[in-house]
Amino acid sequence: MHDIRAIREAPEAFDAALVRRGHAPMSSEILALDEARRAKILASETAQADQNRASKEVGAAKTAGDEEKFNELRSLVAEKKAEIARLTDEAKAQDAALTDLLMGLPNLPYDDVPDGADEDDNVELHRRGTPPDFGFTPLEHFDIPAVKPGMDFETAAKLSGSRFVLLSGAMARLHRALGQFMLDVHTTENGLTETITPVLVNEAMMYGTGQLPKFGEESYKTTTGQWLIPTAEVPLTNIPNGMTIEESYLPCRYVALTQCFRSEAGSAGRDTAGMLRQHQFEKCEMVSITHPDASDDEQQRMLKCAEGILDRLGLAYRTVVLCTGDMGFGARRTYDIEVWLPGQDKYREISSVSTCGDFQARRMNARFKPADGGKPQFVHTLNGSGLAVGRTLIAVLENGQREDGSVLLPQTLHPYMGGKTRIAPDGTLM
Template sequence: MFDIRLIRENPDAFDSALARRGAAPEAAGLLELDTARRSLQTELNDMQSRRNALSKEIGQIRRQGGDAAEETRTVAEIKDEMTRTEERLSAVQEELEARLLRLPNMLDPSVPEGASEADNVEVRRHGTPRSFDFTPRDHVDLGTGLGAMDFEAAARLSGARFVVLKGQLARLERALGQFMLDLHTSEHGYQEIQTPALVRRPALVGTGQLPKFEEDLFHMDPDYYLIPTSEVTMTNLVREQILPRSALPLRMTALTQCFRAEAGAAGRDTRGMIRQHQFNKVEMVSIVAPEESDAELERMTGCAEAVLQKLGLPYRVVALCSGDVGFSARRTYDLEVWLPGQDTYREISSCSNCGDFQARRMEGRFRNDGEKGTSYVHTLNGSGVAVGRALVAVMENGQNEDGSITVPEVLRPYMGGCEVIRPQ
């Protein structure tokens, strides 16, 4: 959430920053609420001072044996007026906070201009897409041909956008998740974390999913939400904490199931495992000092790239444009893996620097050694990577003409030495 003082000092710059995201100006409306809030607070303070002075006067009158009935009535009237003013102040404060919470993060100056994903800028490519001497199939045809991917059974159980994996494909997905965790913890310096899959509303407000994206979440009674990503739980571990500077950077990773009620644009990716309501993902989260966050984004992106490199998957890195950067991010790189079955690159990881945007919402701070004051941490998050999409990529890039799948060498120890997955 933004500091209203910064908006008060630079309203035009604030609206210009919103305009980069294609958002309407907000400064005037916010400052009107801020003015009303400050005016009501001043009135409340003045009434409190009058009440205190009268209370003191009543005490003096009574000690002298006088009649303080009129002063007592005035104090009661002031108390009633204070109650009404407090209610008005509370309503204005709530409206101001609600409007601030719905505003996206300000973009980094380096973010390229653009209206949509079509304007994203390719930064680099790694690997060359494989040339097939047969027509490559997509993962749905491959998985059903192997007898190990069942969308019909999943639909009978849960409806659309779910899948049942069986046998060696189920083991391959498990192998991918374990491989990613092992890589990030043993080579990249992340600490493995296990967190709840259910969180309360404040955790999602802290990372920016609420209140704006409530319709995208699975809400459970009495007031729990299924996590859309373990970014929510790991980032909130520093909620309302003041960390010593020596504790930074914090680097965490988790393999969790993730749940999203919104599964993409209507009619898009309805086939297969690209967009599902329930999926596994390895997430990376970094908590750093402000001066470290730009370098940490590059580092985190490199960690996600290492996963794809070790799996032998061709991919590209793109810098998201101003119209495509997510709500909480100030700057984002997407990793897009080559999928022969779709003859295109598709997102498999998104690595973002959120600056102090989430920290302000969570009140996550740090203190330099020997100093009294505190500063907001910077938070970063990235997929390291989406396990289901990695499964899709391994299947499609490793397919053979007979429908079998060659297992990447790095995964074979996790597969009991299996080199090729064949029809059951």
Template sequence: MHDIKWIRDNPEAFDAALAKRGAEPQSASLIALDEKRRSVIQTLQDMQSRRNTASKEIGAAMAQKNAELAEKLKAEVADIKDSMPKLEEEDRQVTSQLNDALSRIPNIPLDDVPVGKDENDNVVTRVVGQKPGWNHEAKEHFEIGEALGYMDFDRAAKLSGSRFTVLTSQIARLERALGQFMIDLHTREHGYTEVSSPLMVRAETLYGTGNLPKFEEDLFKTTDGRYLIPTAEVTLTNLVGGEILDQEKLPLRFTALTPSFRSEAGSAGRDTRGMLRQHQFWKCELVSITDAESSIAEHERMTACAEEVLKRLGLHFRTMTLCTGDMGFGARKTYDLEVWLPGQNTYREISSCSVCGDFQARRMDARYRGKGDKATKFVHTLNGSGTAVGRCLIAVLENYLNDDGSVTIPDVLLPYMGGLTRIEKAA
């Protein structure tokens, strides 16, 4: 959510920032709504003040036994009382219109974010590791998984329809090992607090992170009005909603290993084979809550934490700075980690780390107060994948494929695999 006061004071800067994201100017219509709201509020305040004054004048008139004046003043108070509910309703409607308009406008990018239209304008920030050097034929993950006998899309479709997968035996264990490795790394070495939180949330919770109202079509909704989380960012960020935190206790760092649920609206025909784009998938989420001065440095730190997962797995990847046209709705700056997939002969996103400034905090009313300060400030929020488990599974299968069709287990995962060092074809 944007600060309407800042927009009033900086309309040209606001529109210029939106233009970088390919959005139309919004300041004029927002300021017009705000002026209307402020006018109604001022009228209400004036009427309230006049009603209070007239009520005192009635007492004085009655004390002076001036019945005519007293009745005239009583009629005036009655008129004011009758008029106020209509104005109060108008205030509610205009305020709602303004908040709804503000809630649908994306965050404005930081100054160092490259300006561009789409993913083709993203910038390579760094490249880590090397592509596999083996000579045998590369295969896509679904070819590998099906040949091994532990990845079943037909049965998944029978159970749930398209964009689901059934994993069994050794690959199911590999998926679990990846998630456990990630959560252990982030809690034991990176200082994140592990959280087990609900997988269903109220609409207000999704509003706080910016998923509602603009992106409702991307969500799965239950019959009682709750929603399945599209990412644990929703619950972890909203843990501080409505609270005033002590600045001394910041940053707060949370992590969770949870399923995520996405309708994949608008993705018809994209990545229809395999596990790349699923309705249900596991993800290790990272969320940080900081003060205003620390969020940029925390963004670099969070990205490094996500990168460490891929480094320890020995996977080749590149870190991209997303351009203004490719960033998510709530982000001010985003780094995407793109892992190399030999089977596709391309890089694919496996993690996205974003700094949101106070954009989400304003929606959640999450604040902090410095020691000795009376005033509060909105916290800054950050989120990132550390990383997407399913896509990491894909990367391991494709990058650790052997010429006989088996898959070598990365060393860092061996403690989680119960003595298994290779995934081999089911007997």
């Protein structure tokens, strides 16, 4: 959420940043509502002072035996009490309207974020690795002979509907191996704290990270009013929700391997074949809670953590910085890592690493107490995929495919696969 004081101090800058994100200027509407709210509060405080003064005079009039004055003052007290109640209710309503308005506005991009309308305007930073030269036309993951026995979309559709998958045998083991490999690297080498979180969260937690109120249709709400998490960003980022922590505790670095659930509203017809876009998937999520002065460096560190997984797997990828029109709602700057998928003959997103500044912290009221004893400040929050397990599975399968229909596994996964190095064309591990 945005700082109303910052909008009051620099409304033109606020509007200019919104326009960069393709949003209409909003400062006039925000400040008009803010001014009306503050006027109601001032009027309520004035009425309260009048009531207090009249209440003191009531006793004096009663003692003096001035019945007319006594009745007049008693009526004034009752009148002011009713006025205060009305003004307070009106101020609360305007405060709620202002909060709703601010809650629905996206975060403001950093100055170094490139301007643009969509993914075509993203800026490539670098490429790592070389896409394999097969000497034959590579297949998409779901058409590779070694994959077909263990990747069942028809049974999953019978069980749950479209955009689900049932993995078995070598596919299930490879999927599990990838998740465990990611966790091991992030915890033993990258210094993240492994965390097991609930996959159901209260509505306030979805507001805290920005999934609500604007994007409720993209997630699943239960009949109990709880929400299935779209990513572990939600529970991990909300750990300091409503807290003021000591500066010495920062940074807090978490990683969680969880099931994630997305309705994929608005994505009809996109990537319907295979595992690329599913309603249920597994992701290794990284979240950092930092001091504001450290958040830029922390984003670079998290980016290297995610890229390092792909380096270990020997997969070619490119890293881009998203333009203003392609960033997520809560981000101030986002780096996307796109892995090479031979079956599609293109790079596809496998990780997003975003810094949100204090945008989420304000929604969560998450602060830290400076070591020098100064006034509590909002923390900065960051999140990133490290990585999406299903998409990593796709990349391993497509890049490891061989002309005979088998799949060669990355060497770094061999210990996680019981020493097996290949999936045979019939789907068995070799």
